[in-house]
Amino acid sequence: VSDDVTDVGAVLTDKIVKARKDHKCVECRKTINKGEMYRYEVIKNDDLNVFKTCADCNSVREHLVCFFYYGEIWWLIEENISEYGDQQPWSKIGRLTPVARERVCKIIEDSWRDDEKVIK
């Protein structure tokens, strides 16, 4: 899913790097700790924008979403789950990092709980 030009602008840098200091993930807002691997991207549109995505969110991005806006991956996952219910790409979910998989499964479980409420 890597074009040279996306909707948001031209990709100048897109690589997996090791954190030399703490960063914040653009998707889940969690801290990317020093020493952890994360995805570092520089996108040029009107300005230069730097996006840092933790390994967990990056696995979700690579396996579960095709089109997205930065910072909206988890919102997108929740939308998909509430829309398609049981028709989830389970084999793809199996390829996520354990942390990401747990979070996706939690969202699915929560959606089931919401369904139960509707039935009652």
Ligand SMILES: [Zn+2]
């Ligand atoms: Zn993250």
